[in-house]
Amino acid sequence: MPAPNMWRAVLLAIVIVISLLWTPGLPAQTSTTTCNLEDGRQVYIRYNPVTTKEKIANGKPWSPGGAPMTLFTEAQLTLGSSTIPIGAYTVYPIPAKDHWTLAVNRNVTPGAAYDEKQDIARTVMETDQVPQSNDALEVAFAHVGARCTLRIYIGKTASFADFTAK
Numbered sequence: 290m291p292a293p294n295m296w297r298a299v300l301l302a303i304v305i306v307i308s309l310l311w312t313p314g315l316p317a318q319t320s321t322t323t324c325n326l327e328d329g330r331q332v333y334i335r336y337n338p339v340t341t342k343e344k345i346a347n348g349k350p351w352s353p354g355g356a357p358m359t360l361f362t363e364a365q366l367t368l369g370s371s372t373i374p375i376g377a378y379t380v381y382p383i384p385a386k387d388h389w390t391l392a393v394n395r396n397v398t399p400g401a402a403y404d405e406k407q408d409i410a411r412t413v414m415e416t417d418q419v420p421q422s423n424d425a426l427e428v429a430f431a432h433v434g435a436r437c438t439l440r441i442y443i444g445k446t447a448s449f450a451d452f453t454a455k
Contacts, residue, residue, distance in 0.1 A: 319335050320337075322336075330364040330454070332364060332430070332437050332452060334358050334359065335358065335361070338426055339425070350383050351383065357380060359378070361376075361377050366453060368451070368453075379395075379397055381394060382414070392405070393408065393410040394408050395409050414450045416446065418446060435453055436452070
């Protein structure tokens with residue numbers, strides 16, 4: 290099996306195990322956004338779709354629907370000045386009034402509490418207010434070259450962070 294296919298199989302196995310172990314009682318429906326790189330590798334994030342009715346506390350790591358977002362990557366990435374190896378990670382947006390921060394955490398244990406010491410990458414997100422309110426959480430990737438820009442929209446807030454493939 291060629292190396293790229295082997296990594297794809299390993300990543301798929303990780304996704305399946307995490308999906309089977311995911312905390313019971315949380316919303317069964319999840320959404321996924323994908324960034325397809327030119328060489329066929331993928332980066333994707335799985336998250337629980339929520340509405341603006343869910344409270345989002347400034348300065349606190351946010352887990353939409355009670356579970357953190359999950360990042361799966363088949364490519365080594367950089368976020369800010371940090372390197373993210375191939376694998377699975379939890380992702381925590383941390384809202385603030387004027388900007389959001391994005392933390393990528395190595396702890397993917399279902400139901401585990403956020404522990405900042407487990408962060409492998411953290412960056413300030415470009416954040417702005419948009420004129421049209423978005424009542425539901427929308428997470429999407431915009432892809433340009435080796436860069437996958439994560440976009441998070443909720444209410445009138447739009448936040449962006451660049452993941453760059455190595």
